[in-house]
Amino acid sequence: MGLGRYLVHRLLLVIPTLFGVTLITFALTYLLPGNPALVKAGPLATPEYLAEMERKMGLDQPVHVQYWRYLRGLLRGDLGESATTGRPVLEDFFQRIPATLELTLASLLIAAAIGIPLGVLSAVYRDTPVDHLSRLAGVAGVAMPTFWTGLLLLFVFFYLLGVAPPPLGRLSPDVSPPGRITGLYVVDALLTGNRRAVVSSLYQLMLPAATLGFAVMAPLTRMVRATMLEILESDFIKAAWAAGIPPSRIIYGDALRNALIPVITLLGVIFGFLMAGNVVVEMVFAWPGIGNYAVTSLMSKDSGPIQSFVLFVAVVYVLVNLVVDVVYGLVDPRIRLR
Amino acid sequence: MRETSAMAEAVVLRRERARRARLLWRRLTKDRLSLAAGGAIVAIMLAALAAPWLAPYDPDATSASDALQRVSLRHWMGTDVYGRDLLSRVIHAARVDLLVALTATAVALTWGAFLGAVAGYRGGWMDQLVMRLVDTIMAFPAFILTMGITATLGNSTLNVVVAIAITHVPIYARLLRGEMLKAREMEYAEAARTVGNRPARIVFFHLLPNCVPPLIVQATLAMGFAILTVAALSFIGLGIQPPQSEWGYMTAEGAGYIVSGEWWLFLFPGVAIMVTVLAFNLIGDALRDVLDPRMRGVR
Numbered sequence: 001m002g003l004g005r006y007l008v009h010r011l012l013l014v015i016p017t018l019f020g021v022t023l024i025t026f027a028l029t030y031l032l033p034g035n036p037a038l039v040k041a042g043p044l045a046t047p048e049y050l051a052e053m054e055r056k057m058g059l060d061q062p063v064h065v066q067y068w069r070y071l072r073g074l075l076r077g078d079l080g081e082s083a084t085t086g087r088p089v090l091e092d093f094f095q096r097i098p099a100t101l102e103l104t105l106a107s108l109l110i111a112a113a114i115g116i117p118l119g120v121l122s123a124v125y126r127d128t129p130v131d132h133l134s135r136l137a138g139v140a141g142v143a144m145p146t147f148w149t150g151l152l153l154l155f156v157f158f159y160l161l162g163v164a165p166p167p168l169g170r171l172s173p174d175v176s177p178p179g180r181i182t183g184l185y186v187v188d189a190l191l192t193g194n195r196r197a198v199v200s201s202l203y204q205l206m207l208p209a210a211t212l213g214f215a216v217m218a219p220l221t222r223m224v225r226a227t228m229l230e231i232l233e234s235d236f237i238k239a240a241w242a243a244g245i246p247p248s249r250i251i252y253g254d255a256l257r258n259a260l261i262p263v264i265t266l267l268g269v270i271f272g273f274l275m276a277g278n279v280v281v282e283m284v285f286a287w288p289g290i291g292n293y294a295v296t297s298l299m300s301k302d303s304g305p306i307q308s309f310v311l312f313v314a315v316v317y318v319l320v321n322l323v324v325d326v327v328y329g330l331v332d333p334r335i336r337l338r
Numbered sequence: 339m340r341e342t343s344a345m346a347e348a349v350v351l352r353r354e355r356a357r358r359a360r361l362l363w364r365r366l367t368k369d370r371l372s373l374a375a376g377g378a379i380v381a382i383m384l385a386a387l388a389a390p391w392l393a394p395y396d397p398d399a400t401s402a403s404d405a406l407q408r409v410s411l412r413h414w415m416g417t418d419v420y421g422r423d424l425l426s427r428v429i430h431a432a433r434v435d436l437l438v439a440l441t442a443t444a445v446a447l448t449w450g451a452f453l454g455a456v457a458g459y460r461g462g463w464m465d466q467l468v469m470r471l472v473d474t475i476m477a478f479p480a481f482i483l484t485m486g487i488t489a490t491l492g493n494s495t496l497n498v499v500v501a502i503a504i505t506h507v508p509i510y511a512r513l514l515r516g517e518m519l520k521a522r523e524m525e526y527a528e529a530a531r532t533v534g535n536r537p538a539r540i541v542f543f544h545l546l547p548n549c550v551p552p553l554i555v556q557a558t559l560a561m562g563f564a565i566l567t568v569a570a571l572s573f574i575g576l577g578i579q580p581p582q583s584e585w586g587y588m589t590a591e592g593a594g595y596i597v598s599g600e601w602w603l604f605l606f607p608g609v610a611i612m613v614t615v616l617a618f619n620l621i622g623d624a625l626r627d628v629l630d631p632r633m634r635g636v637r
Contacts, residue, residue, distance in 0.1 A: 020474030024483075028490045143616035145566055147573045148589055148608035155596050155604070166597070276481030280570055284593065294485070295574050303489050310486035314478045 006329050010322065017318050025311040026070050029304075030059075079308035084300050089308045093290055098183025099170060100289030103212065103282070104274050105184075106205050110213030111220055111270075116260075118217075119224025123232060124251055134221055141218030147280035150211040154284070157207060164207050167285040175200040208285040212277045216270050223266050227259040264328050268321040275313050344529035351526070351548060358551065362628045375620035382614055386432035393426035397583055406595075409602055416602035418591070424602060428610050431583040435614070438495060438578070439564035442502035447557050449503070450510025451546070457511065458518025459541045469515070472508040480505045484567055488576045498577035502564050509556055517549040551629035559622035562615040569611050585611045 045053070054060050058069055079089040122134040157164035165172060170185055178188040178197045186205065189197035231237060232255055240250045279291035286292070290309060297305040367373060385392055394414075401421035409416045415424035457468035475483065487501035521527055522545065530544045569586030571577040578584040585607040592603030 016470070017473065017477050020470065021477050024474060024478070025486070028486055139616065139619065140612070143562065143612050143619055145569050145573070145586070145589070145608060145611050145615075147570060147586075147593075148604070148611065151589065151593055151596060151604045151608070155601055159596055159599060159601075272479035272481075275479045276570070279481070279485070280573060283574060298489060298575055306489045307486060310478065310482055313482045317479050318477055 003329065007326060010325050010329070014318060014322055018315065021311065021314045021318065022071060022074065023067070025307055025314070026067050028310065029307045030066060030070065074311075079312070080304040082297065082305045083302040084297055084305070089305045092293060092305070093308075093312060096288060096290045096293050098185075099287055100278055100282070100291060102170075102184040102186065102205065103208055103287055103289060104278065106186075106209035107212035107216060107274065107277075108270075110209055111217040114213070115217040115220035116224050116256075116263075119221040120228055120251065120256060120259075122221065122225040123228030126229065134225070138218040138221050141214055144215075145280075146211060146215045146277045147284055149214055150208065150281055150284040153207050153211055165203050167207070168204075169286050169288055170201060170204050171197065172200045172204065208281050208287055211284075212274065212281050215277050216273050219266060219269065219273070220263065223263055224259055227262050228255060231255045231258050261328075261332055264324060264331070268317070268324045271317060271320045275317070344525040347524065347526045358629060362625070369624065371620060372624040375617040375624070378613060378617040379621060382432055382617070383436065385429055386436050389430045389433055393423075393429045395423035395426040397422065397426040397430040398581060399423075406600055415606045416600075418603055419595075424588075424606055427583040427588060428585070428606055431585050431588060431607065432610065432614075434495070434578055434582055434584045435565055435568055435611075438499055438502070438568045439561055442499045442506065442564050443557050443561055445499065445503040446506035446560070447510050447553065450507040451514045451549075451553060453507070454511035454514030454516075455518050455541050455546060455549075458515035459522050459537065459545070465515070468511060472511050475505060476508050478505075480563075481567060481570065484571065485574075485576065488571060493577055493579055495578055495582075498568060498571060501571075502567055506560055506564070509560055510553060513552055513556055514549055517552065518545060521545040521548060555622060555626045555629055558618055558625055562618040562622065565611065565615050565618070 051060075058066055061069075077090050079093070081087065082089050082092055085092055118134045118137070122131045125131055154164070154167055158166060171177060175196055178185060178192050178194045178201075181188045181191055185201035186198065189195075189201055232251075237250060237255055240254060241247075275291075278289060279294060281287065282289045282292035283295045290312070294306050294309040297303070297309075399422065401417075404413070404417050404421035404423075405419055407413050407417040407421075413423050413425065415428060417423055418427075453468045453471075457465040478486075484501045484505050487504060488497050491497040491500065518541070527540060527545060530540045535544070568577065568584070569589070571586065572584045573586040573590045575590070578587060580587065588607035589604050589611075592600070592605070592607065595601075595603045
């Protein structure tokens with residue numbers, strides 16, 4: 001299969017996947033429990049009023065007609081309304097996405113900055129204390145519940161040591177947010193030269209990003225270690241050793257570059273981890289992102305925004321996986337032959 | 339000729355199983371880490387089973403005079419704001435967490451294995467149907483879908499089981515489909531067909547037993563995930579409802595006391611989650627090394 005055909009094939013695959021995703025979220029929204037009209041009309045509604053409500057909401061139509069309406073609504077960007085904020089869910093999402101994005105990017109940065117070198121060291125110094133320590137961190141990282149890691153960090157760095165701020169969102173209350181350019185406070189504060197906001201936003205970001213970063217680091221380190229071990233054993237690396245190329249150039253040049261290619265495939269998995277982690281981390285640190293929004297809706301028994309959140313995350317997840325596959329197809333010609 | 343080679347194959351497979359069992363036993367008894375993990379799982383399960391006898395206090399007994407006591411000889415993990423003994427609550431909570439995770443894993447394994455086996459052996463439209471279903475479930479990040487399903491179905495222990503089981507079905511379905519694709523081409527499968535066995539019998543009595551080891555590996559690793567999911571769900575207020583004690587919910591209750599320094603309330607339930615998940619993961623890794631050597635070092 002040529003590159004062009006591979007890309008087209010992969011792009012077309014998105015359509016049935018998204019179709020399946022909307023089918024499931026449709027089922028969650030409309031078909032499963034109770035009667036949405038009853039919820040809207042209230043428990044004291046007369047049967048006539050209830051029937052009227054059902055007709056208004058299209059619930060008396062056959063299922064495929066309802067699904068079609070649902071799809072058309074989605075294409076117009078209609079994700080329903082939030083009973084908590086009284087605004088369209090999509091608007092609420094857009095308002096909160098920058099916070100989630102900032103947290104996600106910061107934690108990815110932390111995970112990559114520590115996880116990748118750790119994986120390399122672990123492979124190069126196999127079965128030494130460095131390796132044991134990094135594997136222990138990996139095993140613990142997978143076993144520790146993310147919300148608990150966050151609380152632990154909060155306890156140590158906020159309560160005991162007093163070096164971290166209280167978990168109260170993106171900025172300390174006495175600092176006003178920087179002018180909105182990208183929506184990421186750290187970036188916007190830097191662009192507008194607002195030093196107070198830079199310091200405050202980084203300070204607030206520190207613990208939640210570390211929590212999430214730690215959770216994501218484990219699979220990353222494990223993957224880098226495994227592929228590095230394999231590559232260090234391969235013929236072209238042995239040839240490089242024999243040719244007398246300096247070790248640091250072999251390890252960080254040739255070997256690492258090749259070891260990072262399979263790591264690309266892991267990004268989809270990592271994104272899934274991040275979204276799950278976001279929900280609880282945002283809750284622990286009162287981070288005003290979309291995960292926190294979903295939890296708040298949960299608490300007020302407002303299930304519409306939750307189902308929209310599930311749909312939204314799934315669509316982004318499908319797109320992330322698409323990008324991962326495309327990038328992987330571009331950098332590794334072997335994948336196209338399959 | 340055909341028949342003898344099929345018989346020889348069956349004998350080899352049986353020997354292979356015996357060899358694996360010996361290897362497993364040796365690995366688990368020699369390797370101290372795996373031994374500790376296995377011991378931890380047995381201990382936690384026993385503690386959960388014997389909770390009413392083992393717990394020093396009634397987990398729900400409140401006492402105003404004992405409220406928010408620090409860790410002491412009387413209360414090894416301290417007490418909460420109602421004076422309830424935390425150790426007793428953690429032990430009782432093990433029942434809920436383990437039961438939910440075990441049931442969800444068992445349900446997912448049964449359905450996943452069944453669907454995967456049928457898809458892999460039959461092929462054709464059945465395979466297409468099952469695999470599209472699996473792909474669709476996997477198009478969601480697992481925890482997010484579990485959250486959505488539980489939020490929709492409503493808060494109950496059963497609904498958490500259902501939600502986790504649904505998101506875990508793909509693990510086993512994909513695994514067994516792959517195994518079946520290989521197994522159905524083997525000579526002993528051919529032999530079983532030749533002597534006139536019905537397909538269902540071939541799949542479930544002849545082929546399935548040889549797919550059990552990788553299933554066990556996956557199920558053990560999935561147990562860790564299931565426990566983390568239960569805990570995270572109840573941490574955000576979904577699923578298991580008070581007054582039932584559950585580790586994630588207890589951690590959430592304790593979170594509010596960090597600022598006032600009552601650290602034991604969030605710490606110990608979290609430790610219980612971590613130790614349990616860690617034990618399942620370590621045993622899963624050990625089992626994989628022995629039962630499914632191809633997967634070594636992959637995850």
